[in-house]
Amino acid sequence: MNNIDLTNRYKSMIYRQCGESGLKLPAISLGLWHNFGHVNVYENSRRLIATAFSKGITHFDLANNYGPPPGSAEETFGKILEENFKSYRDEIIVSTKAGYTMWDGPYGDWGSKKYLVSSLDQSLKRMKLDYVDIFYHHRPDPETPLEETMAALSLMVQQGKALYVGISNYQATDAEKAIKMLREMGTPCLIHQPKYSMFERWVENGLIDILKENGVGCIPFSPLAQGLLTDKYLHGVPADSRIATSGIFLNESSLTAETLSKIAKLNEVAKSRNQKLAQMAISWLLKDERVTSVLIGASKAEQILDAVQALNNISFTSQELGRIDEILS
Numbered sequence: 001m002n003n004i005d006l007t008n009r010y011k012s013m014i015y016r017q018c019g020e021s022g023l024k025l026p027a028i029s030l031g032l033w034h035n036f037g038h039v040n041v042y043e044n045s046r047r048l049i050a051t052a053f054s055k056g057i058t059h060f061d062l063a064n065n066y067g068p069p070p071g072s073a074e075e076t077f078g079k080i081l082e083e084n085f086k087s088y089r090d091e092i093i094v095s096t097k098a099g100y101t102m103w104d105g106p107y108g109d110w111g112s113k114k115y116l117v118s119s120l121d122q123s124l125k126r127m128k129l130d131y132v133d134i135f136y137h138h139r140p141d142p143e144t145p146l147e148e149t150m151a152a153l154s155l156m157v158q159q160g161k162a163l164y165v166g167i168s169n170y171q172a173t174d175a176e177k178a179i180k181m182l183r184e185m186g187t188p189c190l191i192h193q194p195k196y197s198m199f200e201r202w203v204e205n206g207l208i209d210i211l212k213e214n215g216v217g218c219i220p221f222s223p224l225a226q227g228l229l230t231d232k233y234l235h236g237v238p239a240d241s242r243i244a245t246s247g248i249f250l251n252e253s254s255l256t257a258e259t260l261s262k263i264a265k266l267n268e269v270a271k272s273r274n275q276k277l278a279q280m281a282i283s284w285l286l287k288d289e290r291v292t293s294v295l296i297g298a299s300k301a302e303q304i305l306d307a308v309q310a311l312n313n314i315s316f317t318s319q320e321l322g323r324i325d326e327i328l329s
Protein backbone atom coordinates (compact mmCIF):
# COMPACT_ATOMS: atom_id res chain seq x y z
CA MET A 1 0.00 0.00 0.00
CA ASN A 2 1.38 3.37 -1.11
CA ASN A 3 5.08 2.49 -0.77
CA ILE A 4 4.77 0.54 2.49
CA ASP A 5 5.21 -3.19 2.10
CA LEU A 6 2.50 -5.16 3.90
CA THR A 7 3.72 -8.60 2.82
CA ASN A 8 5.27 -9.62 6.14
CA ARG A 9 2.76 -7.99 8.44
CA TYR A 10 2.00 -11.13 10.42
CA LYS A 11 5.58 -12.43 10.64
CA SER A 12 6.81 -10.97 13.93
CA MET A 13 3.93 -9.57 15.99
CA ILE A 14 2.78 -11.43 19.11
CA TYR A 15 -1.01 -11.72 19.55
CA ARG A 16 -2.47 -12.23 23.01
CA GLN A 17 -5.91 -13.50 23.94
CA CYS A 18 -7.94 -10.63 25.40
CA GLY A 19 -9.03 -11.93 28.79
CA GLU A 20 -11.22 -14.98 28.30
CA SER A 21 -12.74 -13.67 25.08
CA GLY A 22 -12.14 -15.10 21.64
CA LEU A 23 -10.43 -11.89 20.50
CA LYS A 24 -6.65 -11.66 20.14
CA LEU A 25 -4.96 -8.29 20.23
CA PRO A 26 -1.46 -7.39 19.09
CA ALA A 27 1.00 -7.03 22.00
CA ILE A 28 1.45 -3.44 20.81
CA SER A 29 -1.50 -1.26 19.77
CA LEU A 30 -1.43 2.29 18.39
CA GLY A 31 -3.41 5.15 19.93
CA LEU A 32 -4.49 8.25 18.01
CA TRP A 33 -4.75 10.71 20.89
CA HIS A 34 -1.97 12.91 19.48
CA ASN A 35 -0.67 13.41 15.92
CA PHE A 36 -3.93 12.66 14.06
CA GLY A 37 -5.87 15.90 14.42
CA HIS A 38 -6.59 18.41 11.68
CA VAL A 39 -3.67 20.38 13.13
CA ASN A 40 -1.27 17.58 12.11
CA VAL A 41 0.24 16.73 8.73
CA TYR A 42 -2.06 14.16 7.07
CA GLU A 43 0.76 12.37 5.26
CA ASN A 44 2.57 11.75 8.56
CA SER A 45 -0.62 10.40 10.17
CA ARG A 46 -1.12 8.10 7.20
CA ARG A 47 2.44 6.92 7.43
CA LEU A 48 2.04 6.09 11.15
CA ILE A 49 -0.99 3.89 10.47
CA ALA A 50 0.63 2.20 7.48
CA THR A 51 3.88 1.54 9.36
CA ALA A 52 2.00 0.09 12.32
CA PHE A 53 -0.17 -2.15 10.15
CA SER A 54 2.86 -3.34 8.17
CA LYS A 55 4.31 -4.64 11.47
CA GLY A 56 1.18 -6.49 12.55
CA ILE A 57 -0.29 -3.73 14.73
CA THR A 58 -3.91 -4.45 13.92
CA HIS A 59 -5.47 -2.43 16.72
CA PHE A 60 -6.05 1.34 16.53
CA ASP A 61 -7.49 3.17 19.52
CA LEU A 62 -9.50 6.39 19.25
CA ALA A 63 -11.96 8.46 21.27
CA ASN A 64 -14.65 10.94 20.26
CA ASN A 65 -12.60 13.88 21.58
CA TYR A 66 -9.18 13.10 20.05
CA GLY A 67 -7.80 15.83 17.80
CA PRO A 68 -7.47 18.76 18.08
CA PRO A 69 -10.08 19.84 17.27
CA PRO A 70 -12.16 17.15 19.02
CA GLY A 71 -13.45 14.60 16.53
CA SER A 72 -10.76 15.29 13.97
CA ALA A 73 -8.65 12.22 14.81
CA GLU A 74 -11.65 10.05 13.95
CA GLU A 75 -12.11 11.99 10.70
CA THR A 76 -8.44 11.58 9.80
CA PHE A 77 -8.54 7.87 10.64
CA GLY A 78 -11.73 7.41 8.59
CA LYS A 79 -10.05 9.07 5.61
CA ILE A 80 -6.90 6.95 5.93
CA LEU A 81 -9.01 3.81 6.24
CA GLU A 82 -11.15 4.67 3.24
CA GLU A 83 -8.24 5.70 1.01
CA ASN A 84 -5.78 2.96 1.93
CA PHE A 85 -7.24 0.14 3.98
CA LYS A 86 -10.81 -0.36 2.80
CA SER A 87 -10.17 -3.96 1.83
CA TYR A 88 -8.44 -4.63 5.18
CA ARG A 89 -11.35 -3.72 7.48
CA ASP A 90 -11.73 -7.31 8.67
CA GLU A 91 -8.04 -7.40 9.69
CA ILE A 92 -8.37 -4.29 11.86
CA ILE A 93 -9.67 -3.67 15.38
CA VAL A 94 -10.98 -0.12 15.82
CA SER A 95 -11.89 1.17 19.25
CA THR A 96 -13.44 4.44 20.28
CA LYS A 97 -14.77 5.93 23.51
CA ALA A 98 -17.00 8.56 25.06
CA GLY A 99 -16.92 9.94 28.58
CA TYR A 100 -15.09 13.29 28.43
CA THR A 101 -16.46 16.64 27.26
CA MET A 102 -17.41 16.48 23.60
CA TRP A 103 -20.17 18.98 22.91
CA ASP A 104 -21.97 21.80 24.75
CA GLY A 105 -24.85 21.24 27.13
CA PRO A 106 -25.74 18.47 29.56
CA TYR A 107 -25.76 15.64 26.94
CA GLY A 108 -22.19 15.92 25.63
CA ASP A 109 -20.21 14.60 28.59
CA TRP A 110 -19.93 11.84 31.24
CA GLY A 111 -22.00 8.64 31.10
CA SER A 112 -25.71 8.98 30.37
CA LYS A 113 -27.34 6.73 27.78
CA LYS A 114 -28.28 9.92 25.87
CA TYR A 115 -24.61 10.94 25.55
CA LEU A 116 -23.09 7.54 24.83
CA VAL A 117 -25.57 6.47 22.17
CA SER A 118 -25.38 9.82 20.32
CA SER A 119 -21.63 9.90 20.60
CA LEU A 120 -21.11 6.47 19.06
CA ASP A 121 -23.42 7.42 16.17
CA GLN A 122 -21.30 10.53 15.58
CA SER A 123 -18.05 8.53 15.79
CA LEU A 124 -19.28 6.01 13.21
CA LYS A 125 -20.13 8.87 10.83
CA ARG A 126 -16.74 10.53 11.30
CA MET A 127 -14.87 7.26 10.70
CA LYS A 128 -17.30 6.20 7.92
CA LEU A 129 -17.77 2.83 9.62
CA ASP A 130 -20.83 0.62 10.20
CA TYR A 131 -19.51 -0.61 13.52
CA VAL A 132 -16.52 -0.31 15.88
CA ASP A 133 -14.86 -3.37 17.31
CA ILE A 134 -14.63 -1.99 20.85
CA PHE A 135 -16.57 0.83 22.46
CA TYR A 136 -15.39 2.12 25.85
CA HIS A 137 -16.88 4.21 28.57
CA HIS A 138 -13.93 6.63 28.88
CA ARG A 139 -14.18 7.49 32.59
CA PRO A 140 -16.52 6.73 35.48
CA ASP A 141 -19.40 9.15 36.02
CA PRO A 142 -20.21 9.89 39.68
CA GLU A 143 -23.75 11.11 38.85
CA THR A 144 -25.18 8.63 36.34
CA PRO A 145 -26.21 5.25 37.80
CA LEU A 146 -23.66 2.64 36.75
CA GLU A 147 -26.58 0.44 35.53
CA GLU A 148 -27.57 3.10 32.98
CA THR A 149 -24.05 3.43 31.59
CA MET A 150 -23.52 -0.31 31.37
CA ALA A 151 -26.96 -0.83 29.80
CA ALA A 152 -26.03 1.75 27.14
CA LEU A 153 -22.86 -0.26 26.35
CA SER A 154 -24.87 -3.47 26.19
CA LEU A 155 -27.40 -1.84 23.86
CA MET A 156 -24.64 -0.86 21.42
CA VAL A 157 -23.61 -4.50 21.13
CA GLN A 158 -27.23 -5.64 20.67
CA GLN A 159 -27.64 -3.03 17.93
CA GLY A 160 -24.48 -4.23 16.18
CA LYS A 161 -22.79 -0.83 16.46
CA ALA A 162 -20.01 -2.30 18.64
CA LEU A 163 -18.77 -5.88 18.73
CA TYR A 164 -17.31 -5.64 22.24
CA VAL A 165 -17.32 -3.12 25.08
CA GLY A 166 -14.80 -1.95 27.65
CA ILE A 167 -14.20 0.52 30.43
CA SER A 168 -11.37 2.97 31.00
CA ASN A 169 -10.01 4.80 34.05
CA TYR A 170 -12.28 2.82 36.44
CA GLN A 171 -10.77 2.11 39.85
CA ALA A 172 -10.78 -1.52 41.03
CA THR A 173 -14.04 -1.44 43.02
CA ASP A 174 -16.08 0.30 40.33
CA ALA A 175 -14.51 -1.86 37.64
CA GLU A 176 -15.60 -4.99 39.50
CA LYS A 177 -19.19 -3.69 39.77
CA ALA A 178 -19.30 -2.72 36.08
CA ILE A 179 -17.89 -6.08 34.98
CA LYS A 180 -20.50 -7.95 37.04
CA MET A 181 -23.37 -5.83 35.64
CA LEU A 182 -22.26 -6.31 32.07
CA ARG A 183 -22.01 -10.06 32.59
CA GLU A 184 -25.57 -10.13 33.97
CA MET A 185 -26.74 -8.18 30.92
CA GLY A 186 -25.23 -10.84 28.65
CA THR A 187 -22.52 -8.49 27.33
CA PRO A 188 -19.20 -9.51 28.88
CA CYS A 189 -16.72 -6.70 29.48
CA LEU A 190 -13.88 -7.35 27.03
CA ILE A 191 -11.18 -5.06 28.35
CA HIS A 192 -10.12 -2.34 30.77
CA GLN A 193 -7.90 0.56 29.63
CA PRO A 194 -5.97 2.05 32.59
CA LYS A 195 -2.99 4.39 32.74
CA TYR A 196 -0.09 2.08 33.61
CA SER A 197 3.65 2.46 33.23
CA MET A 198 6.84 2.21 35.28
CA PHE A 199 5.95 5.70 36.56
CA GLU A 200 2.28 4.93 37.33
CA ARG A 201 1.68 1.61 39.07
CA TRP A 202 -1.74 1.92 40.78
CA VAL A 203 -3.04 -0.93 38.60
CA GLU A 204 -0.91 -3.35 40.62
CA ASN A 205 -2.88 -2.58 43.80
CA GLY A 206 -5.88 -4.79 43.03
CA LEU A 207 -7.17 -3.84 39.57
CA ILE A 208 -5.04 -6.27 37.56
CA ASP A 209 -6.03 -9.17 39.86
CA ILE A 210 -9.73 -8.34 39.47
CA LEU A 211 -9.38 -8.25 35.69
CA LYS A 212 -7.66 -11.64 35.66
CA GLU A 213 -10.25 -13.20 38.01
CA ASN A 214 -13.06 -11.96 35.78
CA GLY A 215 -11.49 -12.90 32.45
CA VAL A 216 -11.17 -9.27 31.34
CA GLY A 217 -8.20 -8.04 29.27
CA CYS A 218 -5.95 -5.12 30.20
CA ILE A 219 -4.51 -2.54 27.78
CA PRO A 220 -2.30 0.01 29.59
CA PHE A 221 -2.25 3.49 28.05
CA SER A 222 0.65 5.97 28.08
CA PRO A 223 3.21 3.17 28.65
CA LEU A 224 6.03 5.66 27.98
CA ALA A 225 4.49 8.24 30.34
CA GLN A 226 3.89 10.35 27.20
CA GLY A 227 7.57 10.19 26.23
CA LEU A 228 9.20 10.64 29.64
CA LEU A 229 10.19 6.97 29.69
CA THR A 230 12.52 7.41 26.72
CA ASP A 231 15.95 8.95 26.35
CA LYS A 232 14.57 12.04 24.58
CA TYR A 233 14.47 14.46 27.55
CA LEU A 234 17.82 13.50 29.04
CA HIS A 235 19.60 16.42 27.39
CA GLY A 236 16.90 19.09 27.24
CA VAL A 237 13.58 19.46 25.46
CA PRO A 238 13.77 18.67 21.73
CA ALA A 239 11.80 21.09 19.51
CA ASP A 240 9.75 18.26 18.00
CA SER A 241 8.81 16.63 21.35
CA ARG A 242 5.34 16.54 22.96
CA ILE A 243 6.46 18.95 25.66
CA ALA A 244 7.56 21.52 23.07
CA THR A 245 4.77 21.03 20.53
CA SER A 246 1.70 20.30 22.66
CA GLY A 247 2.46 21.14 26.27
CA ILE A 248 -1.13 20.67 27.47
CA PHE A 249 -1.04 17.20 29.00
CA LEU A 250 2.74 17.06 29.42
CA ASN A 251 4.88 20.09 30.15
CA GLU A 252 8.28 21.04 31.49
CA SER A 253 7.11 20.86 35.10
CA SER A 254 7.29 17.06 34.73
CA LEU A 255 11.02 17.25 34.16
CA THR A 256 12.10 17.57 37.78
CA ALA A 257 15.65 16.72 38.82
CA GLU A 258 14.30 13.63 40.60
CA THR A 259 12.42 12.37 37.55
CA LEU A 260 15.36 13.04 35.23
CA SER A 261 17.66 11.16 37.58
CA LYS A 262 15.29 8.15 37.53
CA ILE A 263 15.08 8.30 33.73
CA ALA A 264 18.89 8.37 33.47
CA LYS A 265 19.23 5.33 35.77
CA LEU A 266 16.50 3.41 33.96
CA ASN A 267 18.25 4.24 30.71
CA GLU A 268 21.38 2.47 32.02
CA VAL A 269 19.34 -0.65 32.88
CA ALA A 270 17.85 -0.59 29.38
CA LYS A 271 21.31 -0.33 27.82
CA SER A 272 22.49 -3.34 29.81
CA ARG A 273 19.59 -5.27 28.24
CA ASN A 274 20.55 -4.01 24.76
CA GLN A 275 17.33 -2.04 24.61
CA LYS A 276 16.39 1.60 24.32
CA LEU A 277 14.53 2.91 27.37
CA ALA A 278 11.33 3.22 25.30
CA GLN A 279 11.62 -0.48 24.44
CA MET A 280 12.31 -1.51 28.02
CA ALA A 281 9.25 0.44 29.21
CA ILE A 282 7.07 -1.58 26.81
CA SER A 283 8.75 -4.91 27.67
CA TRP A 284 8.36 -4.20 31.37
CA LEU A 285 4.55 -4.10 30.96
CA LEU A 286 4.41 -7.11 28.64
CA LYS A 287 6.38 -9.31 31.07
CA ASP A 288 3.02 -9.72 32.84
CA GLU A 289 0.85 -12.13 30.82
CA ARG A 290 -2.25 -10.42 32.22
CA VAL A 291 -1.40 -7.39 30.09
CA THR A 292 -3.06 -8.08 26.74
CA SER A 293 -1.58 -5.22 24.74
CA VAL A 294 0.41 -2.06 25.37
CA LEU A 295 -1.18 1.07 23.89
CA ILE A 296 1.54 3.35 22.58
CA GLY A 297 1.47 6.74 20.89
CA ALA A 298 3.88 7.89 18.18
CA SER A 299 4.73 11.09 16.37
CA LYS A 300 7.15 9.43 13.94
CA ALA A 301 7.11 6.12 12.09
CA GLU A 302 10.56 5.26 13.51
CA GLN A 303 9.09 5.27 17.04
CA ILE A 304 6.69 2.51 15.99
CA LEU A 305 9.53 0.49 14.48
CA ASP A 306 11.48 0.93 17.75
CA ALA A 307 8.49 -0.18 19.81
CA VAL A 308 8.02 -3.35 17.81
CA GLN A 309 11.66 -4.29 18.47
CA ALA A 310 10.80 -4.41 22.18
CA LEU A 311 9.11 -7.75 21.51
CA ASN A 312 12.53 -9.38 21.02
CA ASN A 313 13.10 -9.23 24.78
CA ILE A 314 10.12 -9.17 27.11
CA SER A 315 11.55 -11.19 29.99
CA PHE A 316 13.51 -9.77 32.91
CA THR A 317 15.90 -11.32 35.41
CA SER A 318 15.01 -10.89 39.08
CA GLN A 319 18.10 -8.67 39.40
CA GLU A 320 16.85 -6.38 36.63
CA LEU A 321 13.38 -6.16 38.19
CA GLY A 322 14.91 -5.49 41.61
CA ARG A 323 17.09 -2.70 40.21
CA ILE A 324 14.10 -1.12 38.42
CA ASP A 325 12.01 -1.22 41.62
CA GLU A 326 14.89 0.33 43.53
CA ILE A 327 15.17 3.18 41.00
CA LEU A 328 11.42 3.79 41.02
CA SER A 329 11.00 3.67 44.81
Ligand SMILES: NC(=O)c1ccc[n+]([C@@H]2O[C@H](COP(=O)([O-])OP(=O)(O)OC[C@H]3O[C@@H](n4cnc5c(N)ncnc54)[C@H](OP(=O)(O)O)[C@@H]3O)[C@@H](O)[C@H]2O)c1
Residues within 6 Å of the ligand: 030, 031, 032, 033, 034, 061, 062, 138, 168, 169, 193, 221, 222, 223, 224, 225, 226, 227, 228, 230, 231, 232, 240, 241, 242, 243, 278, 295, 296, 297, 298, 299, 300, 302, 303, 304, 306, 307
Ligand atom coordinates in the same frame (compact mmCIF):
# COMPACT_ATOMS: atom_id res chain seq x y z
N1 LIG B 1 -8.26 6.06 28.17
C1 LIG B 1 -7.69 7.20 28.42
O1 LIG B 1 -8.14 8.00 29.26
C2 LIG B 1 -6.42 7.55 27.67
C3 LIG B 1 -5.63 8.64 28.07
C4 LIG B 1 -4.45 8.88 27.36
C5 LIG B 1 -4.09 8.07 26.30
N2 LIG B 1 -4.90 7.04 25.93
C6 LIG B 1 -4.57 6.16 24.78
O2 LIG B 1 -3.22 5.73 24.87
C7 LIG B 1 -2.53 6.11 23.67
C8 LIG B 1 -1.08 6.33 23.94
O3 LIG B 1 -0.92 7.43 24.85
P1 LIG B 1 0.41 8.26 24.81
O4 LIG B 1 0.54 8.90 23.46
O5 LIG B 1 0.44 9.11 26.01
O6 LIG B 1 1.48 7.07 24.93
P2 LIG B 1 3.02 6.97 25.22
O7 LIG B 1 3.43 5.77 24.41
O8 LIG B 1 3.27 6.96 26.67
O9 LIG B 1 3.68 8.29 24.62
C9 LIG B 1 3.78 8.44 23.24
C10 LIG B 1 4.72 9.60 22.90
O10 LIG B 1 6.04 9.34 23.37
C11 LIG B 1 6.99 9.79 22.40
N3 LIG B 1 7.74 8.60 21.93
C12 LIG B 1 7.22 7.43 21.50
N4 LIG B 1 8.18 6.56 21.16
C13 LIG B 1 9.35 7.19 21.38
C14 LIG B 1 10.70 6.81 21.23
N5 LIG B 1 11.04 5.59 20.77
N6 LIG B 1 11.66 7.69 21.58
C15 LIG B 1 11.33 8.91 22.04
N7 LIG B 1 10.06 9.34 22.19
C16 LIG B 1 9.07 8.48 21.87
C17 LIG B 1 6.18 10.43 21.28
O11 LIG B 1 6.00 11.82 21.59
P3 LIG B 1 6.84 13.00 20.90
O12 LIG B 1 7.72 12.41 19.83
O13 LIG B 1 5.81 13.94 20.37
O14 LIG B 1 7.61 13.58 22.04
C18 LIG B 1 4.86 9.74 21.39
O15 LIG B 1 3.79 10.45 20.82
C19 LIG B 1 -3.31 7.31 23.17
O16 LIG B 1 -3.10 7.58 21.81
C20 LIG B 1 -4.72 6.89 23.45
O17 LIG B 1 -5.16 5.98 22.48
C21 LIG B 1 -6.04 6.76 26.61
